[in-house]
Amino acid sequence: MTLPLERWPYLPTLMRLGLALALGLLIGVERERRGKESGLRTFAFAALLGGIGGLLGEAYALVSLILLGVLVVFLNVQTLRDNQGTELTTSAALLVTGFAGVLCGQGHTLTPSAIAVATLALLAWKKPLAGFSVGLSEVELRSAILLAILAIVVYPALPEGAVDPWGIIEPRAVWVTVILIAGLGFANYVLWKLYGSRGVEMTGFLGGLINSSVAVSELALRARETVGQLREVAYRGMLLAMAAMVIRNALLLALLAPGALQSAALAFILMLAVCAGLAFLRRRGAPDARPDTTPALRFKSPFSLLSALKFGLLLLIIQVASILAQLALGQVGVYGVSLLGGLFSSASAVAAAATLGQHGAITAGTAGICAVIASLASVGINLPLVISAGDRALTKRMLWSVGLIGAVGAAGVLLQAAVWPVISALVRST
Numbered sequence: 001m002t003l004p005l006e007r008w009p010y011l012p013t014l015m016r017l018g019l020a021l022a023l024g025l026l027i028g029v030e031r032e033r034r035g036k037e038s039g040l041r042t043f044a045f046a047a048l049l050g051g052i053g054g055l056l057g058e059a060y061a062l063v064s065l066i067l068l069g070v071l072v073v074f075l076n077v078q079t080l081r082d083n084q085g086t087e088l089t090t091s092a093a094l095l096v097t098g099f100a101g102v103l104c105g106q107g108h109t110l111t112p113s114a115i116a117v118a119t120l121a122l123l124a125w126k127k128p129l130a131g132f133s134v135g136l137s138e139v140e141l142r143s144a145i146l147l148a149i150l151a152i153v154v155y156p157a158l159p160e161g162a163v164d165p166w167g168i169i170e171p172r173a174v175w176v177t178v179i180l181i182a183g184l185g186f187a188n189y190v191l192w193k194l195y196g197s198r199g200v201e202m203t204g205f206l207g208g209l210i211n212s213s214v215a216v217s218e219l220a221l222r223a224r225e226t227v228g229q230l231r232e233v234a235y236r237g238m239l240l241a242m243a244a245m246v247i248r249n250a251l252l253l254a255l256l257a258p259g260a261l262q263s264a265a266l267a268f269i270l271m272l273a274v275c276a277g278l279a280f281l282r283r284r285g286a287p288d289a290r291p292d293t294t295p296a297l298r299f300k301s302p303f304s305l306l307s308a309l310k311f312g313l314l315l316l317i318i319q320v321a322s323i324l325a326q327l328a329l330g331q332v333g334v335y336g337v338s339l340l341g342g343l344f345s346s347a348s349a350v351a352a353a354a355t356l357g358q359h360g361a362i363t364a365g366t367a368g369i370c371a372v373i374a375s376l377a378s379v380g381i382n383l384p385l386v387i388s389a390g391d392r393a394l395t396k397r398m399l400w401s402v403g404l405i406g407a408v409g410a411a412g413v414l415l416q417a418a419v420w421p422v423i424s425a426l427v428r429s430t
Contacts, residue, residue, distance in 0.1 A: 012107075013055065020051030020104035023116035027097055030123045031090060038075060038090050046071075046094050047101035054105020061102045068098040093119055147186060151179045169316060173359070177351045178312045180255065184248065185210055185347075201279070204237025208244030212346075215241040216382040220389035231394050236279045238386070239401065242379050243275035249350045249378075253371045256354035263368030267412030271375065274408050278401055311348055314341075318352035322370075323361060331366055338370035342377025349374035369413055376409050 024047025025040060032039035046068055053064030072091040079087050096119050100112040158171040189210055207215030216238045223234040250268045254261050318341045325333025334353075341349030350371045357367025379402055386398045 016055065016104050016107060017048065017051050019109060019112070020047040020101040023047055023100055023104065023112060024097055026116055027093060027120055027123070030120055031093070034123075036087070036090050037079065038087070038094060043094065043097050046097045047104070050098040050101025050103075051105040054102040056105075061105070064102065065095075065098055068095060089123070093123060143186060147179070147182055150175075150182075155179065169320070170359070173355060174312055174315055174319075177256065177315060177355060181252070181311060181347055181351060184251075201233065201236055201240050204234075205240040205244045207237075208241030209248055212241045212245035212378060213382060213385060217385040217389070220386045220391065220394060223394055224389045224391045231391065235394060235397055238382070238398065239275045239279040242382065242405065243272055243279070245346060245378055246272050246275065246375055249346055249371055249375045252347060252350050253354050253368065256351060257358040257364065257367055259364040260354060260357045260367035260371065263365040263416060264372045264413070265368075266416040267372045267409045268375070270408040270412040271379075271405055274405050278404075311345070314345060314348045315352050315355075318349055319356060319361075322352060322356055326362060331362075334362055334366060334370060335373055338373045339377050342374030343381050346374045346378035349377075365417075372409055372413050376406050379405050379409075 021044055024044040027047075028040035028043030031043060049064045049068060050061070053061035072094055075094075076086045076088075076091060096115060100115045100119075103112040103115075155172065155175055158175055160172055161170060204215055204219055207218070219230075219234040219237045219241070223231045246268055250261070250264070250272075253264060318337060322334045322337045325337050327333075329336070338349050338353055341352065353362070353367045353370035353374070356362045357364045362370075383395075383398055383402050387395050389395075
């Protein structure tokens with residue numbers, strides 16, 4: 001092989017090698033802090049080696065990776081001689097860094113950067129990931145495996161397009177939504193297991209991402225069991241649980257029907273602002289709870305085959321009911337179905353409205369308003385749960401808080417419906 005005789009443009013070449021060096025240094029800093037033999041300079045050289053190979057061509061990129069593999073072998077031989085065991089994690093990180101450098105040399109930017117950030121996260125989060133894996137139960141492990149099976153095995157076997165004469169039921173579209181909701185729920189459950197014990201507010205927020213009603217009910221019970229000692233922090237946790245529900249529903253709408261989000265954005269923003277604002281004001285005016293008073297909420301893994309089938313069935317019921325209600329009562333009927341669906345599961349109601357809006361069964365504006373109505377219904381259903389806990393002071397606070405959240409949500413929908421056409425007309429005229 002002979003070196004290419006091309007004249008490389010200076011600035012693009014410098015940017016490629018600079019990115020490779022920066023990514024290598026980024027990963028190397030973490031290894032250096034851990035006191036590893038292969039640290040800052042080693043990872044920087046590994047990334048540069050890959051970057052140079054990527055610049056020279058595929059053959060040289062392969063040679064650079066082979067040389068990096070030889071370096072990894074020498075590294076492990078040396079640590080074995082020193083009776084320190086093998087450096088498998090560092091070796092794998094070195095090889096990944098070399099591949100990222102090759103991509104940088106070939107002109108890629110986003111992909112090697114994402115690889116470097118993911119590698120850094122895996123290295124830096126060693127203890128939380130190890131603690132989570134050790135504490136993972138058999139049920140939770142089976143849930144993760146089942147989720148993968150439903151996404152990889154079941155989805156391709158489902159028929160494409162609608163299977164009914166009216167074009168309402170599309171098995172693949174429904175199943176994608178089921179997998180999305182299940183995946184988000186399981187990811188939120190993982191976050192709750194990792195970080196939910198660090199404070200009532202954190203517990204409430206992460207619990208709200210999984211199921212806001214369960215989080216609110218559990219916090220209300222803890223406030224009653226402690227005879228009001230946890231009332232302040234439980235109230236803040238409830239507000240943050242509802243804020244998390246709003247964030248989750250807005251994310252679902254953005255993923256499933258981005259066009260519908262513009263008719264609901266202002267309402268979601270106002271609801272989120274009120275929840276966060278009330279929680280912040282109460283935090284400034286009340287003492288913090290002791291770390292040992294953080295309540296242990298009783299969440300189970302939110303994903304199983306039965307729950308997936310139930311959610312899919314509920315999603316289909318809401319979709320069919322929305323279409324029938326629209327035919328019988330117009331938009332009012334669709335809004336009524338979203339209200340009822342939000343009382344049982346706001347996520348399923350939002351997903352159903354978003355799916356119908358994406359496929360043109362209802363307008364994007366209607367889908368957005370349905371999402372807001374389902375979210376407001378989910379906020380409202382929390383009030384009876386707090387009342388059942390029997391804490392009058394907490395019930396009074398939640399009563400006016402829920403009323404305020406509902407008022408700003410409704411005002412956001414009405415305001416956006418009135419203002420958005422004017423803004424769109426101004427934009428078109430300019």
